[in-house]
Amino acid sequence: MSNDLALTLTDAERDGIAAIARDLVAAPPRVIDDPSWVDDCRSAAAGLPVRLRRRLQDFRHDPGDSGALLVRNLPGTADRPTPAEPSSVEREASVGSAVIGLLSLHLGELIAYRNEKSGALVQNVVPVPGLEEQQSNAGSTRLAMHVENAFHPRRPDYVCLFCIRADHERVAGLQLSCIRRAVGALPDAIRAVLAEPRFTTQAPPSFGGDGADAPRHAVLTGEPTDPDIQVDFHATSGGDDEAKNALEALFEAVTGAAETLPLQPGDLALVDNRVTLHGRTVFTPRYDGNDRWLHRTFVHLDHRRSRALRTRAGHVLA
Numbered sequence: 001m002s003n004d005l006a007l008t009l010t011d012a013e014r015d016g017i018a019a020i021a022r023d024l025v026a027a028p029p030r031v032i033d034d035p036s037w038v039d040d041c042r043s044a045a046a047g048l049p050v051r052l053r054r055r056l057q058d059f060r061h062d063p064g065d066s067g068a069l070l071v072r073n074l075p076g077t078a079d080r081p082t083p084a085e086p087s088s089v090e091r092e093a094s095v096g097s098a099v100i101g102l103l104s105l106h107l108g109e110l111i112a113y114r115n116e117k118s119g120a121l122v123q124n125v126v127p128v129p130g131l132e133e134q135q136s137n138a139g140s141t142r143l144a145m146h147v148e149n150a151f152h153p154r155r156p157d158y159v160c161l162f163c164i165r166a167d168h169e170r171v172a173g174l175q176l177s178c179i180r181r182a183v184g185a186l187p188d189a190i191r192a193v194l195a196e197p198r199f200t201t202q203a204p205p206s207f208g209g210d211g212a213d214a215p216r217h218a219v220l221t222g223e224p225t226d227p228d229i230q231v232d233f234h235a236t237s238g239g240d241d242e243a244k245n246a247l248e249a250l251f252e253a254v255t256g257a258a259e260t261l262p263l264q265p266g267d268l269a270l271v272d273n274r275v276t277l278h279g280r281t282v283f284t285p286r287y288d289g290n291d292r293w294l295h296r297t298f299v300h301l302d303h304r305r306s307r308a309l310r311t312r313a314g315h316v317l318a
């Protein structure tokens, strides 16, 4: 694991964050999706340890070569059975949800999508019985590397994944691959094809996409040597043979550059969704209340840019 990726908090720093989180849990309305709770959480984020705030600011300025920041030794690990229902979300404030809320709100604006997990701001990533093979966060088979909500014009700038309980065998790994590390392995001709609008990405059924009207887009945009990336290896396809071939070359390059993090309870991965793909290795759930459990949030850097999609000026995009 590269050094620039991880920040391990001291026990004193962890205890300081726990005290802030406990205050947030105690404060009415204790409902995460209530705008006043989010306001309180944003304000409380100013009290996070200075070493953490500095690191978050540095990461926001430049996500580095790994395009992710792993904050370790956070408080708020699981204190109740892992949920097992589909579309599980957190509604009532807890130390764990306050912790991911605090770090997310120090980075930017907390957002969600109305069509996904009922628009909840703090979501649960848990294995669901019967959905083992699904290419979604409810599955436990290998999850293909993707940009979160790659199909969406206002996809998250960051995806935050907070491990509050590991899988039984501790084999599930969050896979990360940053295009900054992979782009050098791509021949110029392939990069040029990936920069043209010759690709489509299917929206999941919950967003009502049937694929037929998916707009064409480029996979790499911006500065050719340090591009942004828009791809989901399960949902993106090339519109012609050359585009399909370029997508395969990209797959090889990002697979070669991938690193696997077996997240431990107390580990929060902040993933820059503009430059870094994520996925997950396979694991075996037992559905006994002790399965792997992550909290997840999405962050935008600029709330204004999504204003037309946020009908009630809240945090949820239509």
Ligand SMILES: O=C(O)CCC(=O)C(=O)O
Binding pocket: 125, 136, 137, 143, 148, 159, 161, 173, 174, 278, 279, 280, 296
């Ligand atoms: O299970 C994981 O580690 C990641 C799942 C995922 O891609 C997500 O929740 O967005």
Ligand SMILES: [Fe+2]
Binding pocket: 146, 147, 148, 278
């Ligand atoms: Fe994801």
